[in-house]
Amino acid sequence: MTIRVKICGLKTPETMAVALDAGADHVGLVFFPPSPRTLEMTTARSLADMARGRAQIVALTVDPDDALIEAIAAELQPDIIQLHGSETPERATEIKTSTSCAVMKAVKVATTQDVEVAFNYTVPQGPCDTILFDAKAPKDAALPGGNGLTFDWRVLEAVGSRLNYMLSGGLTPDNVGDAIRLTGAPAVDVSSGVESAPGVKDAARIRAFLEAAKAV
Numbered sequence: 001m002t003i004r005v006k007i008c009g010l011k012t013p014e015t016m017a018v019a020l021d022a023g024a025d026h027v028g029l030v031f032f033p034p035s036p037r038t039l040e041m042t043t044a045r046s047l048a049d050m051a052r053g054r055a056q057i058v059a060l061t062v063d064p065d066d067a068l069i070e071a072i073a074a075e076l077q078p079d080i081i082q083l084h085g086s087e088t089p090e091r092a093t094e095i096k097t098s099t100s101c102a103v104m105k106a107v108k109v110a111t112t113q114d115v116e117v118a119f120n121y122t123v124p125q126g127p128c129d130t131i132l133f134d135a136k137a138p139k140d141a142a143l144p145g146g147n148g149l150t151f152d153w154r155v156l157e158a159v160g161s162r163l164n165y166m167l168s169g170g171l172t173p174d175n176v177g178d179a180i181r182l183t184g185a186p187a188v189d190v191s192s193g194v195e196s197a198p199g200v201k202d203a204a205r206i207r208a209f210l211e212a213a214k215a216v
Contacts, residue, residue: 003180003213004187006058006166007194007206009037015201016047019055022210026056028082028191031068036199037191041075048076058082058104064095073099080104082132089120093127102129104166108136112155122163132189135169150175156183173208180216188213 007019008028019027029044030037039047048057059078061068063085072078081099083092084106096103105121105128108114114136121128133156135149150170159165168189171179176188192198194205 001186003185003216004166005210005213006056006187006189007201007209008058008060008189008191009035009195009199010047010201011037011039011043011199012201013047013050015203015206016050018201018203018206019210020051022207023214024055024206024210025187026058026080026189027051028058028060028189029076029078030060031064031072032060032062032084041071045075048078056080060084063087066098069095069099073101080130082106083128084132084134089126089128092121096127103127104130104132106132106134106168109133109151109155109169110136112158115155115159118159118163118165129164130187131163131165132168133165134189153179153183156185160184171209173205173212176209176213177216180213 004025006026006028007024009030010016010027029039032038051057056079058080059072059076060082078101080102081095082104092103092105107118118131120126122131135151166187166189167183167185171188171190172193190209194201194209196202
């Protein structure tokens with residue numbers, strides 16, 4: 001099995017080109033103004049055009065309103081809309097129906113009980129095509145994700161092949177191999193773990209992360 005890799009929070013043509021050339025399967029474009037990785041639509045559309053046909057384009061949102069979802073669907077035409085806030089299964093269904101895009105729901109994890117929440121969202125019971133297991137952010141965190149925090153990967157042991165998921169949260173080129181081997185995750189996601197500063201992607205770390213993940 002080849003591990004699928006998502007490089008999230010790309011902001012420049014240069015780092016997008018590095019991610020694509022190094023074999024990224026998914027590229028994430030952020031639409032959340034508090035994040036240092038957020039994009040204006042014009043820039044996002046240009047980056048998406050670079051990736052189209054080469055990698056799955058993922059638009060990351062946090063509790064988006066209808067206007068943002070409509071703009072993303074019309075102007076970006078992503079493959080996947082990622083919901084990284086407190087969206088309910090019902091809201092995820094609305095977004096999937098209105099856009100005809102696949103939906104990825106982030107589930108914030110600290111305990112085994114948190115993991116069980118995912119089954120309310122995923123097909124066939126729910127609307128989401130993929131679950132993104134991410135570390136639960138501290139209560140005082142400014143961002144719901146991309147904080148460079150890990151969680152106890154052992155809480156995913158019971159998931160197995162019961163749903164399609166992607167592992168995120170504090171992954172780096174140094175630990176992604178161990179994370180995949182321990183969890184059996186079919187896909188991984190990284191943002192801050194391939195940055196030299198918040199929102200600034202590092203080309204060498206992108207390549208190293210993809211090489212380490214694909215080598216498992």
